[in-house]
Amino acid sequence: MTRSFPKDFLWGVAASAFQTEGAVNKDGRGQSVWDVYAHTPGRTTNGETADIACDHYHRYPEDIGLMSGLGVGAYRLSTAWPRIFPQGSGQVNQRGLDFYDRVIDLLLHEGIEPWICLHHWDMPVAVEEKGGWRSRETPKIFADYAATIARHFGDRVKRFAPINEPNVIPWVAYNVGRHAPGKQSYEDSLQAIHTLNLAHGYSVKAVRAEAPKAEVGNIVSLGPVRPHYDDAAHEEARILGDCLWRRVTVDPLWLGTYPEPIARDMEPLIIGDDMADISQPMDFFGLNHYNPVFVGPNKNTTFGVAETAPPTGMGPLTDVNWVVDPQAFLEQ
Template identity: 70%
Template sequence: MTRQFPAGFLWGAAASAFQTEGAAAIDGRGPTVWDDFTRAPGKIRNGDTADVACDFYHRYPEDIALMKGLGLGAFRLSTAWSRILPSGRGTVNPLGLDFYDRVIDLMLHEGIEPWICLHHWDMPSPIEADGGWRNRDCARWFADYAAIVGRHFGDRVKRFVPINEPNVIPWVAYNVGRHAPGRQSREDTVKAIHHINLAHGLTIQAVRAEAPGAEAGNIVSLGPVHPAVDDEAHRAVLPLAECIWRRVMVDPLWLGTYPEPLATEIEPHIAEGDMAVIRQPLDFFGLNHYNRVYVAPTDTTMWGLIERVPPPGYPLTDVNWRIDPSALVEQIEDVGSRYGHPPIYITEGGCAFPDALRPDRSVHDPDRIAYFADYFTALAGAIENGADVRGYFAWSLMDNFEWNSGFTKRFGLVYTDYPTLQRIPKSSYYWMRGVIAKNAVIPPEGRP
């Protein structure tokens, strides 16, 4: 059954600076926590680094041509803080601004709307050396950077977001230690939560001051939280898991309060006026959605809980995420009911599968087509039932550096042949092109 999307529905794709740009030590870019993390033994699979990544820095005209060929109405990129401010603050690097000028101007020339995410986890190393998100001053340093970006690009960019998936940073980078900077500290986690939220509010203020014609929103990765095993011990950690994963980086922005059971613990770090700064009017809710989250009690983390793979019996992607379109609909409904039914954009969605390059140098990925078809069908149904979802950004345009998995996981609509850096559109790319052209779900081959 073909499902139509509303007229004007925005189709996009997304990628981040660190995962795609490369050019790590070129034209004045400074080091980041992820550059440092990739050089720490045993942190990244196969010892991979993003020094070259996809070389988007030099190959962006080819990649923008792929965006145009796909029919994208928008592309969500992140600006690299350390490419614009190599030390994180102080002197601006004009070559960094020049690079994004070229990218944005070419996108606009091709009819593709640029969305800027100001931070996709690649904090400048000097900022981390001064405490990073543990340091309250970091919120102001980040807002100063945001003001520079808003002032320079606000004449052309009309959608800004401060931080991608801020909930991932405390959970994965400060609790589990699996992401840069690789800390494991309850105190650091609590400080980071509040300072990231404060940075968000200050950044929204800065963007509105420097780019008054632009819209601003948040981007958070959310999925329903479940016990990995349905027993009393697992159910006992659900309130804390729900708070850390879904609420503590969203409620303050939209409701002006911290949720329990963390509100009391965060309170000592809140200065007078902070909550009013954090709760700025937002134009849209950016929802990244991949999976339901399964949690379990543990004595190996500071918080006494850990994320687990889904229970047996569910279809999974190559990163062990459950394929379940109903979770997307459930999350859309939760966002709407809890936060006053804001306009929603799905700012990331997608899947990793072990794509292989065929002898004729084509890539056939029917699993990805089936994945998107099922999720788009569920999304169209949610919109028909009243959900105010206005666009969908596929993650990702191309295969890229997938954080601690290095280059072993492929999310792209375009295959990146890393030895040659050749871009090869997968069969999902051509299928997606048809979806965008028709503004409707196209049943995969073999389905009615």
């Protein structure tokens, strides 16, 4: 039996501002936590930074030309929070808005539908210094940023997503300490989980208020979690790992609850109507799938569990040591 995609299926590509734009000191852009992290010795491979990256800031016409030549139907870009608000909030940087105006207008000219992800991890340093995802004030600041983007681009952009893979930030940035801001703290990780979820809910409402005809959804990395070894300790690690990797985002957004085994630890962080604010109705569900995630006990992490290298013989592997496993798509 031959199967094909529907005629109206939209093929697209996606990128993050920090990984592609470069021009980190251009036209009033402020510093992000990833600028600081990448310039900290020992944090990145070969000390590499994104100061230039793909130079998309200057070469976006060429990049969009490549998309057009490939027949791409949509491009999900992320707007750089520190390019719009160099201090995280307050005065808008018009030159930042102007850049995305040029990108979006050219995309539309080429028949490519622009989607906007509001945040792909490049938090302004000014916000991080006030607590970042450890502060309940950050979701309010983020919602103001979301409202600004929706108000300015909502006449041309019809689909928005607040945060790229919010589940990754507590797991990798606060549990393992391998992403910006590179912290390891149990309490901070729990707070970041809740604050990121609040930021999602607040920004969904902000976008709908400013662009009522637009669709709003989410983007979550949902590769299945597997134990590295088949024993009781690794199965326990898998249960906790699955909770921390996937369900801390999916359950609150869609069910309005936090999952076991961390539900009790999350209770002190929930105030008033938080869970109702978080679980806003959404128009689409963005599922990023890369690979199955193998986990095991790890006493050097805040939760005592961490991702492991794939078990021997699992191949083939990608250049970053991820297993290529199409069957993983079928796992719940």
